[in-house]
Amino acid sequence: MKDFNNTIPIYIQVMDDIKRKIALGVYLPNDRVESVRELAIFYGANPNTIQRALSELEREGLLRAERTIGRFICDNSELIASCKKKLAEDAVTNFLQELTSIGLSLEEGIELIKERKGNYE
Amino acid sequence: MSNLIELSHLSKYYGKKAALQNVSLTLESGKIIGLLGPNGSGKTTLIKILNGLLKDIQGEVLIQGQKPGPSTKAIVSYLPDDDYFSDWMKAEDAIHLFKDFYSDFDENKAASLLERLSIDPKQRIKTMSKGQKEKFQLSLVMSRNALVYVFDEPIGGVDPAAREVILDIILNNYSEESLVLISTHLITDIEKIFDEVVFIKKGEIVLHRNAEELRSETGKSIDELFREVFKC
Numbered sequence: 450m451k452d453f454n455n456t457i458p459i460y461i462q463v464m465d466d467i468k469r470k471i472a473l474g475v476y477l478p479n480d481r482v483e484s485v486r487e488l489a490i491f492y493g494a495n496p497n498t499i500q501r502a503l504s505e506l507e508r509e510g511l512l513r514a515e516r517t518i519g520r521f522i523c524d525n526s527e528l529i530a531s532c533k534k535k536l537a538e539d540a541v542t543n544f545l546q547e548l549t550s551i552g553l554s555l556e557e558g559i560e561l562i563k564e565r566k567g568n569y570e
Numbered sequence: 571m572s573n574l575i576e577l578s579h580l581s582k583y584y585g586k587k588a589a590l591q592n593v594s595l596t597l598e599s600g601k602i603i604g605l606l607g608p609n610g611s612g613k614t615t616l617i618k619i620l621n622g623l624l625k626d627i628q629g630e631v632l633i634q635g636q637k638p639g640p641s642t643k644a645i646v647s648y649l650p651d652d653d654y655f656s657d658w659m660k661a662e663d664a665i666h667l668f669k670d671f672y673s674d675f676d677e678n679k680a681a682s683l684l685e686r687l688s689i690d691p692k693q694r695i696k697t698m699s700k701g702q703k704e705k706f707q708l709s710l711v712m713s714r715n716a717l718v719y720v721f722d723e724p725i726g727g728v729d730p731a732a733r734e735v736i737l738d739i740i741l742n743n744y745s746e747e748s749l750v751l752i753s754t755h756l757i758t759d760i761e762k763i764f765d766e767v768v769f770i771k772k773g774e775i776v777l778h779r780n781a782e783e784l785r786s787e788t789g790k791s792i793d794e795l796f797r798e799v800f801k802c
Contacts, residue, residue: 455791458782459762490741493734494762495602498782 459494463502465536466492471511471522472533478524482512571598572634574718574749575620580629582615582773589615591773593629599717600746602763604781604792605753607770608800613753614651616770617722620751621648633718644673647716649707651723651753655695662691664710674715683709683739701732708736712743719750725760733759761792769799 453462470476482488485503489496503520506512510528512520523529548558575597582590590612597603607613618624619631622638633642655664661684668675684691687705689698698706708724721740725733737760744750754760761767761781769777776799781792788795 453762455758455761455793456785456789458785460782486741490738492762493737493741495765495781496741496746497601497765498762501782 453492453494459492459498460502460505463488463492463494463499464505467502467506468511468532468536471529472536476522478522478526478529480522481518482520482522484519571600573597574599574634575751576630576632578630580616580619580627580631582612582619582624582627588773590619590627593770593773593775595768595775595778597749597751597766599749601765602740602744602750602752604757604761604764604767605751605770606755606757606767606792606796607753608755611770612773613770614722615773617648617720617751617753620718620720621646645717647672647711647714647719649711649719649721649724651726653695653703653707657694657696659695660691661689661693661695661706664695664706665691668710668713672714676713676715679743680709680713683713683743687735701728704728705732705735705739708739712739715745717748719744719748721750721752723754724752725754725756730759737763757793757796758791764792767792769796771800 453459467476467482476482482503483491485496485499488494488499488503492499503512507514507520510525511523511532513523514520545555545558548555553561573596575595577593577595580590580593581588593612593616605613605616615624619627620633620638622643631638634645636642659667665677665680668680669677681691684706687702687709689702689706689709695703695706704724704727708721711719711721724736724740728736733756740750740752741763752760752764764781767777767779767781767784768775777795784790784792784795790798
C-alpha cells in the first residue's frame with residue numbers, strides 16, 4: 450500500500466511513481482511490469498486507475514505492450530534520460546516555489562543547497 | 571461493460587417517512603463503486619432493496635434485467651452491516667452453510683482466505699473480535715463467484731490495519747466482469763479503490779461521478795467533497 454494524496458488523480462501519482470522507479474533503475478529497460486491486478490494490490494488502488502496509468506505511460510513511450518505477454522519498460526535510453534530530467538525539473542520547480550512562498554531569493558536558496566550538499570554526498 | 575443494476579424512480583417509505591425518494595441510478599459491470607452518505611441517508615435501505623429484503627417499494631429495480639428475487643440472489647453476494655450467524659456456529663459451519671446455499675461458492679478460495687487471515691475453521695464465530703469477524707464474513711462473500719458484490723459498511727468499526735486487509739481481500743478477489751458496491755461513511759481510507767462514487771443524502775442521489783474526474787476537476791479528495799456536501 451502506498452499513501453496517496455487524495456486531492457490529485459491517483460493515476461497521475463501511479464505514473465509518477467513508476468517513472469521514479471524507471472529513473473532510479475528499480476525497473477530496468479526491457480523489465481516486465483507486474484500485472485494490473487498485482488499493481489492494484491501493491492498500490493491499494495482501483496484496477497481501472499492502474500490500467501489508465503499504464504496506458505498513459507505506453508502513450509508516452511516509457512512502456513510497451515506485447516499482446517498476451519504483458520507490458521515492458523522501454524529500452525530507449527534517451528527517453529528514460531529525459532524522463533529523469535523532467536522529474537528533476539519538477540523537483541526544482543517545487544523547491545523554487547517553496548522558496549518564493551517563504552520570501553527567500555534564488556541566491557539564498559543556492560547558498561542553502563551548498564550548505565546542505567555535504568549531507569547528501 | 572453492461573448495466574448490472576438499474577434503478578428507476580425508486581422510493582421507499584416507512585410510514586410517512588421517505589427513506590428513499592425517486593432514486594434513479596445505473597451501475598455498470600467492471601467497476602468498484604462507493605455508496606457514500608452519512609448515517610440515516612438511506613444506504614442500507616437501498617442495499618436491502620437490491621438484495622430483495624425490503625418489499626413494498628415504488629419504482630423499478632432491475633439486477634441484470636431481473637427483479638430482486640431468488641434468481642438475483644444467485645448472482646448477488648451480499649455482506650450485511652450486522653452479524654447474522656447463530657451463536658453456536660464455528661467458522662466451518664458458516665462455510666458449509668454458504669456451500670449449501672450458493673452454487674457459485676468456491677470452497678477452496680474460502681479455505682485459503684481463512685488460512686491467510688489465520689482463522690481456525692474450528693473457531694466459534696461468537697468468540698471472534700470485531701475486526702476478525704468482519705474479515706471472516708468478507709472472506710465468505712468474496713468466495714462466491716458472483717456478478718454483483720454488495721458490501722454494507724465493510725470497514726465500519728475495524729482498526730486501520732484490518733481495513734487495509736479488507737481492501738486487499740477485495741482487490742485480490744473480485745472479478746473484472748463484476749460490479750462491487752461498497753457503502754461507507756469512512757471515505758479517506760477507501761476512496762482510492764473507487765471508480766465511481768454515489769453521494770446519497772436524505773434518501774436522494776445528489777451526485778454520481780467518476781472519482782478521478784472529480785479529483786482533477788475540483789483538486790479535492792472525495793472525502794473533502796463529501797464533507798462539503800454533507801455539512802450541517
